[in-house]
Amino acid sequence: MFAIDIKCPYCQRSLMNTTEVIDKHPSIQLEVVHEKHHGIIWLSSVYGSYNYKITFNIPDGVTAKFFCPHCSEELLGELECAECGEKMVRLMLEAGGYVHFCPRKGCKGHYIEYNKSETLIDEAYKHYPYIDSEE
Known part of the structure; x- marks a missing residue:
């Protein structure tokens, strides 16, 4: 797992x-x-982590809507969750590409796409230093 920067x-x-x-x-x-609840959610930036904090409780199985705190645009993308079929939330990676996650509470569906395949390798090298096995 590695941390990602999102915009x-x-x-x-x-x-x-x-x-x-x-x-x-x-x-x-x-x-x-x-429903009538409007609040803030803080998601882990570690890709693959499901940890978060939220200002109100959302029941399991319920689909929430997610918005940018700056421009108020809804962050709903076009991809459907492979786990449950919901339209996924789409966020942009600072490094280029997108991360998608399912807006249904309890669903683990997520997906990452990079503009270039080598970007994933570059990100991994930034977060995980090379260790020589002969040392």
């Missing part, structure tokens, strides 16, 4: 919050709406 695909502003740390990394801050 809004509409206004291009960073969605990273350095004061709300999750899994020892800055969190991804989004606005979240469910």
Whole structure:
């Protein structure tokens, strides 16, 4: 697992919050709406982690809506979740490409796409130093 930096695909502003740390990394801050509830959610920026903090409770199995805290655009993408079929939330990677996650609470569906395949390798090298096995 490695940490990713995220920005809004509409206004291009960073969605990273350095004061709300999750899994020892800055969190991804989004606005979240469910029925009459409107609040903030902070997601772990560690790809593959499902840890988060939220200002209100969302029941399991319920689909929430996610918005940019800067431009208020809904972050719904076109991809469907392979796990449950919901339309996935789409966020832009600072390094280029997108990360998608399912907006249904409890669903583990997520997907990452890079503009270039070597970007994934570059990101891994930044976060995991090379260790020579002969040392």
